[in-house]
Amino acid sequence: MQEPDLKIIKLLKSGNQKVFESIFQKYNGILFVYAKEYVVDTEVANEMVQETFLKLWEVKDTLSDNTTIQSYLYRITRNNCLNYLKHLKVHEKYKKLTIARRMEISLNYSALSADSADKIISEELEEKIDFAIKSLPPKCKLIFKMSRQEEKKYKEIAEELNLSVKTIENQILKALKILRKHLEDYITIIIMLLLNNF
Amino acid sequence: MKSQELITKYLNNEASQSEIQELKSWIDKSEENRNEFALQKNSHALLASQIATGKSNSEPGQILVKNRAGKKIETSLRKIYGIAASVFFPVLLIVTAWLLYTQYQKANQEIYTEFIAPPKHNSQVILSDGTHVWLSPESSLKYTNSYGQRDRTVELKGEGYFEVEKNPDKPFIIEMDNANITVLGTSFNVEAYPEDKLIRTTIVRGSVEIASEKLFESMVLTPGDQFTFDMENNNAYVEKVNTEIYRLVKDGLLLFKRNNLSEICRKLERWYMIPIEYDDTGDDNLLFTAKFEDESIETILKIVNETIPINYKYINNQIKVEKMKKQ
Numbered sequence: 001m002q003e004p005d006l007k008i009i010k011l012l013k014s015g016n017q018k019v020f021e022s023i024f025q026k027y028n029g030i031l032f033v034y035a036k037e038y039v040v041d042t043e044v045a046n047e048m049v050q051e052t053f054l055k056l057w058e059v060k061d062t063l064s065d066n067t068t069i070q071s072y073l074y075r076i077t078r079n080n081c082l083n084y085l086k087h088l089k090v091h092e093k094y095k096k097l098t099i100a101r102r103m104e105i106s107l108n109y110s111a112l113s114a115d116s117a118d119k120i121i122s123e124e125l126e127e128k129i130d131f132a133i134k135s136l137p138p139k140c141k142l143i144f145k146m147s148r149q150e151e152k153k154y155k156e157i158a159e160e161l162n163l164s165v166k167t168i169e170n171q172i173l174k175a176l177k178i179l180r181k182h183l184e185d186y187i188t189i190i191i192m193l194l195l196n197n198f
Numbered sequence: 199m200k201s202q203e204l205i206t207k208y209l210n211n212e213a214s215q216s217e218i219q220e221l222k223s224w225i226d227k228s229e230e231n232r233n234e235f236a237l238q239k240n241s242h243a244l245l246a247s248q249i250a251t252g253k254s255n256s257e258p259g260q261i262l263v264k265n266r267a268g269k270k271i272e273t274s275l276r277k278i279y280g281i282a283a284s285v286f287f288p289v290l291l292i293v294t295a296w297l298l299y300t301q302y303q304k305a306n307q308e309i310y311t312e313f314i315a316p317p318k319h320n321s322q323v324i325l326s327d328g329t330h331v332w333l334s335p336e337s338s339l340k341y342t343n344s345y346g347q348r349d350r351t352v353e354l355k356g357e358g359y360f361e362v363e364k365n366p367d368k369p370f371i372i373e374m375d376n377a378n379i380t381v382l383g384t385s386f387n388v389e390a391y392p393e394d395k396l397i398r399t400t401i402v403r404g405s406v407e408i409a410s411e412k413l414f415e416s417m418v419l420t421p422g423d424q425f426t427f428d429m430e431n432n433n434a435y436v437e438k439v440n441t442e443i444y445r446l447v448k449d450g451l452l453l454f455k456r457n458n459l460s461e462i463c464r465k466l467e468r469w470y471m472i473p474i475e476y477d478d479t480g481d482d483n484l485l486f487t488a489k490f491e492d493e494s495i496e497t498i499l500k501i502v503n504e505t506i507p508i509n510y511k512y513i514n515n516q517i518k519v520e521k522m523k524k525q
Contacts, residue, residue: 030247037243098417098434100215103222110225114236120244129248148249176245183241
């Protein structure tokens with residue numbers, strides 16, 4: 001994933017709007033889901049992502065050539081969300097939150113401010129996920145690939161494989177569970193390595 | 199519940215308020231727990247975002263796709279309007295005026311039906327789509343003749359138990375002072391007496407969504423959830439309760455569901471049409487749950503007395519109820 005980014009960074013630095021737009025198209029959805037996981041509110045999540053892209057446009061000249069765009073965008077979004085959650089308590093909005101929502105926000109803040117939130121945004125994230133996909137059981141892997149890489153709907157996959165939609169859903173859930181475990185193990189190893197260095 | 203189970207539920211957005219509370223106290227116990235939770239939450243967030251990249255299966259992706267499509271439609275419409283406006287402006291004006299006029303006429307023709315349940319009975323109302331409502335005494339249900347056309351909207355004052363016929367295309371909406379409940383098909387109880395400044399809904403089957411300008415975001419409730427919205431203190435909370443007793447409303451019984459003394463008095467007042475004077479100062483911590491079939495108010499007060507010690511007497515066609523002083 002390093003090489004294409006090199007070209008993109010160059011074009012971006014030259015102020016190419018088309019490239020900026022294509023970056024926006026590619027990562028807008030990803031970052032929105034990521035932000036919403038922490039800030040919960042849809043509107044706020046949208047704001048966070050917009051700020052991220054504004055920031056990218058502002059600092060594009062200072063980007064180093066070997067920046068990985070995806071992890072860079074994740075990091076800015078993380079900072080935006082952290083800032084938002086940090087100051088939410090003094091916000092007028094906070095008073096109107098339900099008790100459950102307040103607890104949720106405080107749990108999310110504690111997760112997002114932890115080391116693992118930064119460590120997990122690794123340069124090799126996509127490779128890591130691709131590698132983890134390889135370890136899925138065959139049927140699970142096939143279904144997951146059809147869904148994620150070929151962008152087929154559950155119904156289409158079900159028809160093609162002659163299975164029920166429910167089965168497809170279950171297999172995708174199973175895949176996600178295994179992938180999550182893989183990512184967690186990976187992060188644990190990184191954190192342990194770092195700790196050993198000190 | 200095991201911590202892993204709690205975390206998984208939380209990550210899947212399925213944790214209730216009390217489960218979130220439980221998780222929070224588990225996390226606060228040790229740094230290790232905190233890191234374990236953070237790791238799982240962060241992995242989950244990243245993975246969810248990676249999987250949801252505009253793929254048509256995932257919901258957030260779908261929302262984004264829709265937004266984009268929505269924008270496109272909007273701009274092309276605007277173009278069309280632009281051309282149309284310049285060429286056909288006078289025609290448009292007439293058409294618009296005519297449309298507004300017919301709309302206005304229609305609005306004036308709107309007919310509504312209102313049911314008011316008599317005292318001493320739960321009244322059953324069956325709506326045109328097969329939805330059943332059991333109204334508590336003196337509660338009212340109002341709907342217009344457009345019920346079932348685009349959606350199914352009713353207005354509720356008081357208390358009702360609902361069994362809503364499933365129809366995903368036409369959501370069932372209950373309008374109350376200060377809040378709305380939206381349902382697709384389910385059974386649940388609603389209490390919304392305007393004078394109580396309190397809305398309480400209990401879900402028996404299915405799920406409902408409650409929205410209010412006084413709530414930050416709408417909330418989805420699932421079976422066993424009892425949502426209470428205290429409008430005086432602007433406080434909303436969800437509790438898990440046993441819902442078995444709510445099914446009995448259908449049998450026309452007088453029910454008390456974890457009610458305190460002041461709630462009992464107000465309910466008896468509505469049921470028996472007798473003014474009840476009750477001084478509700480002091481604590482009202484004792485709760486009373488019971489069902490009655492065709493009993494006199496004296497019998498009920500006697501039985502209440504077994505749980506919540508009270509004195510009561512008749513004075514000029516009204517009943518005076520007092521809490522017994524502690525000995």
